[in-house]
Amino acid sequence: MTDAIFSAEGLSLSFGGVHAVRDVSFDVAPGEVFTIIGPNGAGKTTVLNLISRLYDIEAGGRMLFDGDDISRIPISEVARRGIARTFQNTELFEHETVLKNLLIGRHVHRRTNLFSELLFTPAVRAQEIRFRQMAEDVIDLLDLQRYRSEIIANLPYGVRKMVEVARALCVEPKLLLLDEPSSGLNPEETEDVEFWLEDVNKDYGATIIMVEHDMQLVSRVSNRVMAMADGGVLAIGDYAEIQAHPDVLSAYLGD
Ligand SMILES: Nc1ncnc2c1ncn2[C@@H]1O[C@H](COP(=O)(O)OP(=O)(O)OP(=O)(O)O)[C@@H](O)[C@H]1O
Ligand SMILES: [Mg+2]
Incomplete structure (x- = not known):
């Protein structure tokens, strides 16, 4: 994708012997809501951690944002470049x-x-x-x-x-990273997520990379979905394609 605002190319990260993320590549278009799904431990949060520079990606991979290689920028530089995030467990004062x-x-x-x-x-x-x-x-x-x-x-x-x-x-932020915005919320609050996501995306104009488990929410807000399992990418496509993809189905059914 030549007009991508963000590109991940061959991202990998291991903890000890565990390949948390292996050779993950994807592009995100400006203004897109790009959602990462996958079973527990698939590597979803680790992808967000790599983008926000909490960890260094392994040699061979790189990340491009807004025309620049951000693979090695200091963590203090991330927000200044226009990338912000929320955490799976809220972290506030x-x-x-x-x-x-x-x-x-x-x-x-x-x-x-x-x-x-x-x-x-x-x-x-x-x-x-x-x-x-x-x-x-x-x-x-x-x-x-x-x-x-x-x-x-x-x-x-x-x-x-x-x-x-x-x-x-x-x-x-030009790019907002959200780690499970609906987790711990009741159904009514989860519906509200859909509305503020749209405001943030459309009115505010932020591109969004989101990790999310609630498939109804995913189906309603995502332009594209990336399914992960065991650190790798299973498939990238629109919600209907991903939902029907045999590799995605077997990852969730755990065969
Ligand atoms: N800091 C760390 N040290 C050691 N192992 C880690 C660390 N962070 C993640 N892992 C391991 O990497 C793998 C991927 O974890 P990650 O948190 O990215 O999964 P996830 O897809 O976000 O899962 P969940 O849906 O449960 O949030 C898991 O096996 C996890 O135990
Ligand atoms: Mg996670």
Whole structure:
């Protein structure tokens, strides 16, 4: 795919003797919702971990994003390039408010230096106002107004998951990585995921790579689906193709 915004080429990673990810290649088009499915332990989260640079890919593989080779960029550079993620288990500052968590997420885009921040110059003040406006816009987009001043630890699980998405959006990502956005949610909340995913994808314009288990959600939001098992790619295609693919069926039935 020549116009891909993201390409994975031959990604591999082993832990000891376990091939968590083996020779995984795929392309994602700008604006696409690309969903990774597969049984437990298939390597789905590890793919997201490789893209977000938590681990180094093994020699021979590479990742391209927005025209650049990002295979070896420092982890601190990932958000600045426009890649943000959420985790399978939410990771937020538990004793801070929703708004504070969003402002912390936003600080990767700081342009001012420490000295000017200490002096609280007009540039710093202008930047702070922009950050707050950005956070408020994301709060509106994801309908979190009534929680903005609540402490994370006091919020129900479904809301915390939303706050994590909001925090990721505050870095203005071009590429958003979501690890099981519906896990732990009730059916009503899972339906809501479908709506905010569409807002984030269409209105906000983020390309999405998502790991997801809920097949109804997958079928409704995905442009394409990649099925994995045992670290490898079984098939890539639209939902109907993947659902009917013999290798995918046998991976799930465990023959
Ligand atoms: N940090 C690690 N150290 C050792 N082994 C790991 C590590 N991370 C993942 N693995 C192993 O790699 C394999 C793939 O794990 P991964 O978390 O990517 O699977 P997954 O597809 O996300 O599964 P799940 O659906 O359960 O979330 C598993 O065998 C797992 O035990
Ligand atoms: Mg996982």
